[in-house]
Amino acid sequence: KQEVTQIPAALSVPEGENLVLNCSFTDSAIYNLQWFRQDPGKGLTSLLLIQSSQREQTSGRLNASLDKSSGRSTLYIAASQPGDSATYLCAVLPLVRSARQLTFGSGTQLTVLP
Amino acid sequence: DAGVIQSPRHEVTEMGQEVTLRCKPISGHNSLFWYRQTMMRGLELLIYFNNNVPIDDSGMPEDRFSAKMPNASFSTLKIQPSEPRDSAVYFCASSLTEGSPLHFGNGTRLTVT
Numbered sequence: 720k721q722e723v724t725q726i727p728a729a730l731s732v733p734e735g736e737n738l739v740l741n742c743s744f745t746d747s748a749i750y751n752l753q754w755f756r757q758d759p760g761k762g763l764t765s766l767l768l769i770q771s772s773q774r775e776q777t778s779g780r781l782n783a784s785l786d787k788s789s790g791r792s793t794l795y796i797a798a799s800q801p802g803d804s805a806t807y808l809c810a811v812l813p814l815v816r817s818a819r820q821l822t823f824g825s826g827t828q829l830t831v832l833p
Numbered sequence: 834d835a836g837v838i839q840s841p842r843h844e845v846t847e848m849g850q851e852v853t854l855r856c857k858p859i860s861g862h863n864s865l866f867w868y869r870q871t872m873m874r875g876l877e878l879l880i881y882f883n884n885n886v887p888i889d890d891s892g893m894p895e896d897r898f899s900a901k902m903p904n905a906s907f908s909t910l911k912i913q914p915s916e917p918r919d920s921a922v923y924f925c926a927s928s929l930t931e932g933s934p935l936h937f938g939n940g941t942r943l944t945v946t
C-alpha cells in the first residue's frame with residue numbers, strides 16, 4: 720500500500736527566504752505526482768503536476784522535482800512571501816489503472832513571517 | 834469557469850438526520866471525486882466516478898453513505914442516518930480525465946451533534 724510522508728509537519732520562515740518542502744513515497748510505480756496548496760477554510764488548489772517520466776516542473780517561483788527511484792519529491796519556493804502561507808500537500812497517483820486514486824500526504828503547514 | 838461548486842458550505846444537523854451534500858463539477862470534466870478531511874485521518878477518498886459511473890467506492894465508510902451522479906453536471910453524497918463521527922469537511926473534486934490535475938471545491942463543513 721502506497722504511503723506518502725511529508726516532513727516537517729510545520730515550517731516557519733522569514734519573508735524572502737528560499738525554502739524546500741519534502742515529500743516521500745514508498746511505492747515508485749507512480750503515474751504522476753501532484754503538489755497542492757490549501758488555505759484555511761478552502762479546498763485544495765493544484766500547483767504543479769509532474770508525470771512519472773519528468774524530473775521537474777516549474778511555475779513562477781515554484782519548482783517541483785521528482786526522483787522516482789528514491790521515492791522523493793521536493794517543492795522549492797523562491798523568495799517566499801507572506802501570501803505563500805498555507806498548507807502544502809503532495810499526492811501520488813499509482814501506475815496501476817485499477818487502483819487509480821491519489822494518495823495524499825498529511826501536508827506541511829508553512830508560515831512566512833513578514 | 835466558476836470551478837467546482839459545492840453546497841451547502843456549512844451543515845449542522847442532529848444525529849440520526851439525513852444529510853445531502855451537493856456538487857457541480859467543472860463543465861467538461863469526466864472524473865468526479867468525493868473526499869473527506871479530518872485532522873486525525875487527513876484526506877480520504879470516499880468514491881470516484883468516471884463518465885458518471887462509480888468506479889471505486891471502497892472508501893465509503895459504511896452503508897449509511899451513498900453517492901450518485903445522475904448526469905455529468907451534478908453529484909450528491911448522502912449520509913443516512915448521520916452520526917457525530919461523520920463530522921468533517923467533505924470535498925468534491927473533478928478532473929478532465931483520470932490523471933489530470935484535480936480541481937477541488939471549497940468543501941462542506943458538516944457538524945453532527
